[in-house]
Amino acid sequence: MKISTNIDQNIKTFQEQLHCDKNFDIVYRTIKIMDKTACFFFVDGFAKDEIMTKMMDAFFKIQDQKLLTDAYTFSKSCISYGEIGLEDDLDKLFVALLSGQIVMMLDGFDRAVLIDARTYPQRTTSEPEKDKVFRGSHDGFVETLVLNAALIRRRIRSPELCMQHLSIGTISHTDVSICYMNNKVSQTLLNQIVQKLKSADVESLTMNQESLVEVLLKRKWYNPFPKVKFTERPDTTAAQILEGDIAILVDNSPSAIILPSTIFHLMEEANDYYFPPLTGAYLRLSRFAVLFVAIFLTPVWILLTQYPDIVPEWLKFILITEDISVPLLLQLLMLEVAIDGLQLASLNTPNMLATPLSIIAAIIVGDYAVQSGWFSPQALLYQAFVTLANFSQPGFELGYALKFFRILLLIVTGAFGIWGFVAGVLFLLIVLVCNKTVTGKCYLYPLVPFNWQILKRHLFRMNIKNHTTKKRR
Structure with a gap:
């Protein structure tokens, strides 16, 4: 289903689908940009107030009517923030909004502007309780996927490092990132994992990483031996990726899944x-x-x-x-x-x-x-x-x-x-x-x-x- 060029119709659709009368944290605000009506929808607690304030100041200063002809021109010329996108599918807009992005719609535009100015509540990147080391780095993964990816990027500054994004779950739409070195990974294994995750017929990852592992591995319940390695250490994850392994990060989980793994890989530790x-x-x-x-x-x-x-x-x-x-x-x-x-x-x-x-x-x-x-x-x-x-x-x-x-x-x-x-x-x-x-x-x-x-x-x-x-x- 596509959005309408009528801003009032779009606002009504968003209010009905998102149950704005029941959800106190779904916030929307309407402003005027020259002679056009614009509306912002966002989740309170995810949006960065400073960025929104600066963008609105810039919108109020627009004086050229030519910049408001279409969504593409407007997004490229009037929005200084870097992480933006255009979307006309309502279902994708709802998922993006509930993931923390800001949805901006203007009257007469056939596409909405997605502004990725989100921030998540998180704890500090302190050393994990289980994977402690005597020496070395003392940081650890947290429950935010973007920050976990940044901890790996900080250690592997190579253009060959790829972090492929997927969304798993027809209801939860959980963010998943597959991390690998493009010049070292087994492409056969990578394609196999990506295909299994894309075809996963699940409503949500109820048990987070364990649910994802059960999607990847159709093992018998009576086999207790783990087929993947879990680690909360970014340095261990980066080292495994550099050796050609695949690391999978799941949003809301403070650890990475490393595969393939044998019993010898499970016995290795950072202290070594x-x-x-x-x-x-x-x-x-x-x-x-x-x-x-x-x-x-x-x-x-x-x-x-x-x-x-x-x-x-x-x-x-x-x-x-x-x-x-x-x-x-x-x-x-x-x-x-x-x-x-x-x-x-x-x-x-x-x-x-x-x-x-x-x-x-x-x-x-x-x-x-x-x-x-x-x-x-x-x-x-x-x-x-x-x-x-x-x-x-x-x-x-x-x-x-x-x-x-x-x-x-x-x-x-x-x-x-x-x-x-x-x-x-x-x-x-x-x-x-x-x-x-x-x-x-x-x-x-x-x-x-x-x-x-x-x-x-x-x-x-x-x-x-x-x-x-x-x-x-």
């Missing part, structure tokens, strides 16, 4: 590159070692307690010598759930109460749980280590995926002994090998299929020059 190669390699290898121990510590302990005869003498201290009221397997399963319960409780605890409540919880839950006979000290110790080890991983998604398999491994080991343990390990390996990335490669690439040149760059922190001049895949 803010230290010398030897220190960075040590941090990365330590992270892999801690991950391995976190998966197998409690299942191996359950297995050894079932076969005390095979435990060497120097390792006898891990065996349970006192009487226990609750089976060890049930203790560990209860602790797995209890730890998640405490984490959820901490999210809803006010900051001023977090520290004292943590101390109380440690004393009561730790001490009295052992004294009551519900839990053994060893079970609490090993589960505490596993819990802390999960926080050494950069992403929550991978940590929970491995947690689910650790619980499965605990159950089959406790039920079937060594054969259950072997079957559980084989099942985990089969799932990882059969899992595919967005590009169709194995989730364990470059381990499966084996490629030592790429694998060593994932395992060891290489020299920056060598790391950036060679593509990872």
Whole structure:
């Protein structure tokens, strides 16, 4: 549906469609520019008052009637603000208006002028709580798409950096930006992603980035392993883009989606590159070692307690010598759930109460749980280590995926002994090998299929020059 050349008809249409009598924040104002009537529609809180004041001052000073012949001449000659456009489709005008742009209509014009003088309420670009670094930049993404794009532009000053804009959702019209290096990205993958996003038949991105990931990846619900990497750091995002990856920014989300990603990409962290190669390699290898121990510590302990005869003498201290009221397997399963319960409780605890409540919880839950006979000290110790080890991983998604398999491994080991343990390990390996990335490669690439040149760059922190001049895949 097109706009009318009659300004009164346009005002009436906008008032009816936007329910101006019910929405207090939809503001419109009518002014006279020489002998023509002009009307502004905008959302209160999105428009910049200073820019609007300066533009209106300029409009009142117009003396040449020739400048008001058509929308194109008027926009080029009378509007000094740079970000403007012309549109005659009413649906697109409504979306632009509700996105924060100013819609200006003049009597007799067959197109409206869109003035992008919007500003969004936002917090500061402080360092994210999860992706902290010892050294390096301490800024992070916020919930405003334009500012997040600027943080990346600040780091990549190349004309090859492209940020393609899309609008997703028939109702929400959420702004999405696909960021990539035009001379490095896989054009096949890029076209595939763009096509999936353009054809997404969704009303809104209710869960923001997770909804977008589910649009891109039609994975089975029972596969917990993440296929994309989330990061709230602009420097990490810029580094991934420079390596040929694709970053997707979603408005109202303070993190970027990086793809394609294997399990090795999910294990990388910014701290690896803010230290010398030897220190960075040590941090990365330590992270892999801690991950391995976190998966197998409690299942191996359950297995050894079932076969005390095979435990060497120097390792006898891990065996349970006192009487226990609750089976060890049930203790560990209860602790797995209890730890998640405490984490959820901490999210809803006010900051001023977090520290004292943590101390109380440690004393009561730790001490009295052992004294009551519900839990053994060893079970609490090993589960505490596993819990802390999960926080050494950069992403929550991978940590929970491995947690689910650790619980499965605990159950089959406790039920079937060594054969259950072997079957559980084989099942985990089969799932990882059969899992595919967005590009169709194995989730364990470059381990499966084996490629030592790429694998060593994932395992060891290489020299920056060598790391950036060679593509990872």
